[in-house]
Amino acid sequence: MQSIHIPFKEHFFNESERADIFAGQGRVFKCLLGDETVYVKKSERTKRHFWHVLQGGLYKVFKDPLLIPTVLGKDEDDIQFQVDKMRRLKKNGIKVPDVVFVDKGYFIMSDCGECVKEYLKLNPRQTDLVLNKACREMAKLHLKNFVHGGAQIKNFVIRKGVVSLIDFEEKIDTKFIEAFKVRDMLVFLLSLERGGFQTDIKRLCQIYHDITHKDIYADLKKFFKKYKWISFLNHKIFDFLSMKDVRALLNLMNRFNG
Template sequence: MVNDDFQEYVKQLVTKHRDERIYPFQYKGKKYWLKQPEKLKGIWLLLKPHPKKSFKNELYTLLKLAEQNAPVPKVSYYSDHFFVLENVGLTVSQWLCNKNIDEQQKFLIIYDACLALIDLHAKNLVHGRPAIRDITWDKGKVTFLDFESRSNSQNQNWVVIRDMLFFFDSLCREEDISDHFYSKSSVVLSNTL
């Protein structure tokens, strides 16, 4: 349970940053993320016609997955109009763009993310769109973010395959990774799958 000071601080942030979908902040030395429904304009109103519904679905999904001990960020505080997540580290995409870490470390991060996705599927859970920008890694701990995309398919095998395709597609789009690294990774990861 969060204390009254934290709740009041968050309410002030919601008011001050009401037009920002995602806002990072610090509270007593700890990093958090304030997330609010998207405020769409123009063509986006046609492409994403129900941002509040999507927002509520994402919150519900995070809370349900947390109950099932899935690797998701802790929802520290929420209402109908916002929720606050504890920070869970850099995304896999951010790690892969980091010029200060070697290919071995990058491979370990991808490997950990792949194993975490496999473990998620072993629990009969799916992400929906596990792009590497929606997966974090912190000292070996993998956490999944952004559960807004869902498949209507009831076929569990299909949604698992869809998850893996999204994961590898997002990985292959990463410009900071060499072809040699992809080749090496694909051999090892194919033996894991």
């Protein structure tokens, strides 16, 4: 692990030191700040990925908020956006990393542990317990009228039994908050399906309901009913695409429609 020397709080790095420190590192990396482990996250101007483009197209056809692409505007500062959101969430009692330092092009946050996805691969017997905690944290987020926008299991981390949410890059128009709550849960469950986690969906929806009083199971069921037609994607003709995501979606759909 890289050790970063910070002589004085206000002067984390001068420009030349920073270039050296960041050289060869990925966009997000763990390092030592003094004797504390922290994560550095660098800016990435949001690209319009294939999925965003596809989603945009689908939205135009179906006018379903669940399909609205979530991207920051051209001139928006992605670092400031994430930092502001994390600070607001923290104030609202949601478990997110502490923002330690912000500078142009990057920010530093506290280390909130291991990625839940990796953690559960090593500790499969804790699957239900940890997923319950993750689900509860997301429900708390929704109860406060925030949404995540990318609630895959890889964006949950765990440290000393505490599950936190990370990675707040998605900008969501406030008028779509309710629809995005459903989408968060959908993305979460889909990532579990995709990751091969065996867990009881109804139990997770119940945990969510206990906190938010929102019948997310019924909402998801409605969603899958609406999009039942996409099961045509399962046809052999699409095999060459090796669409793991599509198959995960169809499996999940079958669980709701079954």
